[in-house]
Amino acid sequence: MRLYIRAMDALVIKKLCKSFDDVPVVKGVDFAIKEGEIFGLLGPNGAGKSTTINMIAGVVRLGSGSITAFGYDNQKDYRYTRRMLGVVHQEIVIDNFFTVNQALRMHAGYYGVKDDPAWRHLLVDRLGLKPHLNKVMLKLSGGLKRRFMIAKALIHRPRLLILDEPTAGVDVELRHGLWAFVREINQQGTTILLTTHYLEEAEQMCDRVGIMNHGELIALENTQALIRRLANRQLSLWLDNPLLVPPAGLEQYSPKLKEEGMLLLLHLPSGEGAGPVLRKLTESGMRIRDVETEQSGLEEIFIHLTGLEGG
Secondary structure: OOOOOOOOOOOEEEEEEEEEOOOEEEEEEEEEOOOOOOOEEEOOOOOEEEEHHHHHHHHOOOOEEEEEEEEEOOOOOHHHHHHHHEEOOOOOOOOOOOEEHHHHHHHHHHOOOOOOHHHHHHHHHHOOOOOOOEEEHHHHHHHHHHHHHHHHHHHOOOOOEEEEOOOOOOOOHHHHHHHHHHHHHHOOOOOOEEEEEHHHHHHHHEEEEEEOOEEEEEEEEEEHHHHHHHEEEEEEEEEEEOOOOOOOOOHHHOOOOEEOOEEEEEEOOOOOOOOHHHHEEEEOOOEEEEEEEEEHHHHHHHHHHOOOOOO
């Protein structure tokens, strides 16, 4: 048994690497998650996110590097780390021939934890599984299977909950209900690590995000600070008189005309206000009827950082 290394760290990953058939898929990844944090690990398909999560969960061997959960090495002290983690994998993994009730009653025992009926009933209620308790998993819809997997991951009250694309292919109602429940258990002390392709979810949910691409961690920052630092703002100018071509001298703002020349779009670089360009345009005699600004969010930053502008 190991003493806690740092009370503030729920998870510490150092120089993590993994290859399959001599092809590197995770390349020297380093990050730490603070206890009580909601942390988003983002990246396009093939970036190495799920491989990283599977190494944290202990279902894939480490190539090199180390993973520490609440001060315990997940290789040497695997019994402790498995007990502290709850994992909802991207792929649906269920026990087809057990009922929902049977599987949940048994599952805590896999972690050496006694069944807690009050906690089990709370999970069943909050995840909408009560009407389906006596159904075998084989008879459940895809959305209900996903709900069961979330309940199963939480049944032993893990200190760190890992959600790998938990809302992929599920209905809007479940997405909203799940995130409300995730916020609730996080406020009660559970640390959350999630991956999602719904970047608006990450922007709303995550205290910090790490962005992976081609096996490397290319960004790691407070979510809102990352958006403020890298986001561009779009300035929309509605004109009194149409233009045939954008005004000269605005090349740095990537000007575009729309709405038959009545709308001029300009992109303001990060940290630059709209005042200077507006003064320049009004001094040139341009008559501006209305102005709107829109700041790019995490999705636009993600696309820019991962080079996905081309599709």
